Amino acid sequence: MPTNFLVPPPAIRESSGEYLAENGISQLAISETQKFGHVTFFWNGNRSGKFDDKTETYIEIPSDVLPFEERPWMKAAEITDTLLTELKTEKYRYARLNYANGDMVGHTGVRDAAILAVECVDLELGRLMKFVQKAQGILMVTADHGNADEMYDHKKDGSLATDSTGKFKPKTSHTLNQVPFAIYAPGVEGxxxxxxxxxxxxxxxxxxxxxLLGYQAPDDYLQSLLKF
Amino acid sequence: MTDWNLKKLSSFPGVKGPVITCVMDGIGLGKEDESDAVFLARTPNLDWLKQNALYTHLNAHGIAVGMPSNGDMGNSEVGHNALGAGRIYDQGAKLVQNAVDDGSLFTSDAWKKCTEKVRASSQPLHFIGLLSDGNVHSHINHLKAMLQKADSEGVEKARIHILTDGRDVPETSALEYINDLESLLSALRDKGRDYWIASGGGRMKVTMDRYEAEWAMVELGWKTHVRGEGRPFASAKEAVETFRAEEPGISDQNLPAFVIVDEKNQPRGPILDGAAVIFFNFRGDRSIEITQAFEDEDFAAFDRSPRPDVLFAGMM
Incomplete structure (x- = not known):
């Protein structure tokens, strides 16, 4: 935060991470450098540091410093490796992670690299699913916004725009699309x-x-996606 | 007082193992066409989840994440704010627009201190930031509103250090925004003001590094904006057109650094003692390092000397 600012930032209070900390529910947050701040600072309502050193663990896997279209796998496998090693200690009730690939490679505008980036993430999803099944846990899968889902510009009618040579025009920005949301809860009925x-x-x-942790959400939170 | 105590659900006790949230950054649901890398990718696990797990789609842009309208894309910051907070807060883009509209930006202590400082020192009021209407990190309308207000409050000199976008807006759209800004500056100069674009470069090359991934970008920004050292051009338009001729297809986000010089080949806007500097991006992640470079007394990332004595303010 700058010492002097023209507009005060949103005052986000009582985030889910703080509730978990206050209730002694152990948490792990992990990503690579490019998204580490997102699973910690931004997740916690633009707040630096942990709520409770004893129950929280934050892990940053150093990102490559190079054009990501040259390494679309990024550090996805290393994130999973470390996450699974930590979870196998059975120290954590809740973990959150971010695979940066779809976004960082999406921003390069190189479609074929983005395809590989998405496939890398899917491969890691498989590892998480296998772990969750064995550990009798629950996995939620979602995304924070679209990017790799549109690698070329569209015209207003929804068809693809082309340049003067007839090539599709690379698109590097985020999208207005919805994102997937899945709950994988093997062995859980109802x-x-x-x-x-x-x-x-x-x-x-x-x-x-x-x-999913077995608690009611605080009253002022937006509704759960689940019905009980 | 917050009641922190979470109550147990009566109908579901939880599970033995951990609950995990996996965020697949930037993986949305597209049009399932040739541009859709998520659709084109081979994703047996995601496909299985869609068929066999509890599955739905979530809104991740616009009002659903606190942006001003549903024409605004989501981004990783507001997205993770929403995921972690479980409620929706008005976000930077909206808060800044409100503060411009209701004038509270211009009654803030930071604005008053900056304008008072340069009126007293006769140094320019410098603006550094991303020049586009992407509304993810910044919006050109906020810059234009500040320039007009600075003029009306008697600020004689202003210098703008522009970072070209090509990431939150079309890849080669920089000249649209440069032309828009130049026409305002030209109108203000016609009224006797000394307002110019002073330097710039692509956002992925200059100044806007984040998470300490590449401090060399910020060092280059310091050299370009503060010292006025770099490849000289008569105008930002000339710089962009030259870079595009030299490297056809170059994206605005990757344009090299440039310095605008006057008729005597002197940089138009080095940042000197007595100046005030407003970094007008409202989003935090790519603002932190340049803020540290201006503000921190103990600073080891690169050699800032000679470090000018300036008043620095961030948008947010």
Whole structure:
């Protein structure tokens, strides 16, 4: 934060991480350098540091410093390696991680590298699913926004735009698209999505997390995606 | 007082193993066409989850994450804010627009201190930031509003150090924004003001590093904006056109650093003692390092000397 600022930032209070810390529910946050701040600082409501050193662990895997279209796998495998090593200690009730590939490679505008980036993430999802099945845990999978889902510019009618030579025009920005959300809970019976939520969004994930941990969400949180 | 005590759910006790949230950054649901790398990728695990797990789609842009409108893309910062907070807060883009609209930006202590400082020192009011309407890190309209207000408050000199975007907006759109800014500066100069673009470069090359991934970008920014050292051009337009001719297809985000010089070939806007500097990006991650370079007394990332004695303010 700059010492002097023209506009005060949003005052985000009582984030899910703080609730977990206050209730002694152990947490792990992990990503590579490019997204480490997102699973810690931004996740915690633009707040630096931990709420509780005793129950929280934050791990940063150093990112490569090079054009990511040359290494679309980035550090996804290393993130999974470290995450699984930590989770096998059975120290943690909750873990959050971020695979940066779809976004960082998406920003390069190189479609074929982005395809590989997405495939790398999927490969890691498989490892997480295998672990969760064995550990009798639950895995939620989602995304923070779109990017790799549109690697070329579209025209207003939805068709692809081309340059003067007839080539598709690379698109490097984020998108306005929805993101997937899945709950993988092997062996758990009776979980169901709440069909009454009309426009589910990212803000509904935290309440869902509390539910999956066996708790009610705080009253002022957006609704859980699950119905109980 | 916050009641921190979480109550147990009566109908679900939780599971033996851990609960894990996996964020697949930037992996959305596209049009399933030739541009859709998520669709084109071979993803047996995600495909399995779609078929067999509890599965739905989530909104991750616009109002659903606290942006001003549903025409605004989401980004990783507001997305992770929403994921972690479980509620939606108005985000930077919206808060800054509100503060411009209701004038509270211009009654802030930081704005008053900056304008008072340069009126007293006769040094320029410098602006550094991303020049586009992407509304992810910044918006050109905020810059234009500040320049107009500076003029109306009697600030004689202003210098703008522009970072070209090509990432939150189309890849080669920089000249649209440069032309837009130049026409305002030209109008203000016609009124007798001394307002110029002074330096710049692509956002992935100059100044906007984050998470200490590449401090050399910030060092280059310091050299370019503060010292006025770098490849000279008569205008930002000339710089962009020259770089594009030299490397056809270069994206705005990767344009090299450039310095604008006057008729005598002197840099238009080195940042000197007595100046005030406003970094007008509202998003935090890529603002932190340049802020440290201006503000921190103990600073080891690169040699800043001679470090000018300036008043620095961030947008947020």
């Amino acid at each position: 979980l169901q999505l709440n069909p009454e939520i009309e426009k589910p969004g990212l803000g509904n994930l935290a309440a869902t997390t509390f539910n």
